[in-house]
Amino acid sequence: MVRFTKMEGLGNDYIFIDNFAERLPEEEFPVLARAVSDRHFGVGADGLIVILPPTEPGFDLRFRMFNADGSEGEMCGNGMRSFARLAFERGLVRKTRIRVQTLAGPVVPEIVLDEAGRVQGVRVDMGPPRLRSTEIPLTGPERGPVLAETVEAAGESFTFAAVSMGNPHIVIFTDADLDRIDLAHVGPALEHHPLFPQRTNVHFVRPEGPGELRMRTWERGSGITLACGTGACAALVAASLTGRSGRTADVHLPGGTLRVEWAEDGHVYQTGPANEVCRGEFTRDWRREAAARS
Numbered sequence: 001m002v003r004f005t006k007m008e009g010l011g012n013d014y015i016f017i018d019n020f021a022e023r024l025p026e027e028e029f030p031v032l033a034r035a036v037s038d039r040h041f042g043v044g045a046d047g048l049i050v051i052l053p054p055t056e057p058g059f060d061l062r063f064r065m066f067n068a069d070g071s072e073g074e075m076c077g078n079g080m081r082s083f084a085r086l087a088f089e090r091g092l093v094r095k096t097r098i099r100v101q102t103l104a105g106p107v108v109p110e111i112v113l114d115e116a117g118r119v120q121g122v123r124v125d126m127g128p129p130r131l132r133s134t135e136i137p138l139t140g141p142e143r144g145p146v147l148a149e150t151v152e153a154a155g156e157s158f159t160f161a162a163v164s165m166g167n168p169h170i171v172i173f174t175d176a177d178l179d180r181i182d183l184a185h186v187g188p189a190l191e192h193h194p195l196f197p198q199r200t201n202v203h204f205v206r207p208e209g210p211g212e213l214r215m216r217t218w219e220r221g222s223g224i225t226l227a228c229g230t231g232a233c234a235a236l237v238a239a240s241l242t243g244r245s246g247r248t249a250d251v252h253l254p255g256g257t258l259r260v261e262w263a264e265d266g267h268v269y270q271t272g273p274a275n276e277v278c279r280g281e282f283t284r285d286w287r288r289e290a291a292a293r294s
């Protein structure tokens with residue numbers, strides 16, 4: 001039996017485990033992620049996020065996230081807003097600005113309170129984008145920022161920009177109607193293309209004015225989601241570097257809108273909602289079932 005809280009940010013939903021209380025062995029997280037994320041046999045979510053004590057000095061908490069297929073992501077922008085809200089409201093931290101240890105480096109969410117002290121949203125300092133091709137990573141020699149490279153997948157040719165927010169993203173700009181893109185077909189072909197040795201998140205982005213971007217996402221390890229926070233940051237950086245946007249934009253995703261700013265300090269900041277959906281106990285015998293399958 002594992003106690004959990006389900007949270008969502010712009011419809012990007014995750015099962016959260018407070019591992020200060022649950023004390024699960026960390027090697028079990030991938031199996032648990034697959035079990036709880038299943039939308040028919042589990043709770044149903046885009047993945048699992050675990051709140052842990054830090055292993056390095058200078059941090060308040062540690063963040064680990066797993067996609068629905070059990071693979072680990074270095075960071076999750078929507079999940080980080082929910083992480084901060086949950087940690088604050090459960091008293092795991094007593095301050096509104098939290099320094100979080102992630103596989104993508106330090107990330108600093110700040111809870112925005114209204115005059116009555118209620119949580120209004122969360123603003124996250126995501127750190128600087130990484131643009132060197134081998135940092136994304138892309139296969140092949142280092143070739144600096146990749147802003148318009150072409151890849152063949154699913155019988156089509158796509159021109160993309162590549163940005164890492166600690167996790168890999170490709171951004172494909174288009175003027176087409178985003179609803180007409182067959183994401184379920186082209187998404188997995190791009191995610192698993194040999195050009196991306198650690199796979200990639202895939203975003204189709206339509207600029208709709210200097211401060212407006214619209215996007216749809218295929219997430220590495222989770223498929224089509226209603227929003228991707230790190231992806232929205234990558235989209236703004238790619239749009240700004242290619243003259244399609246200024247350094248601030250409202251990014252419209254199927255699950256809602258995220259405010260993204262690439263500030264003068266070189267860091268990307270995203271501001272948006274985070275909400276609790278439900279709490280419960282996961283009672284399936286997921287360990288035995290996983291052992292029986294292997």
Ligand SMILES: N[C@@H](CCC[C@H](N)C(=O)O)C(=O)O
Nearest residue numbers: 073076077078167228229230
């Ligand atoms: N939904 C996320 C990103 C989650 C991780 C991603 N699928 C990966 O494997 O890199 C977000 O809001 O950033």
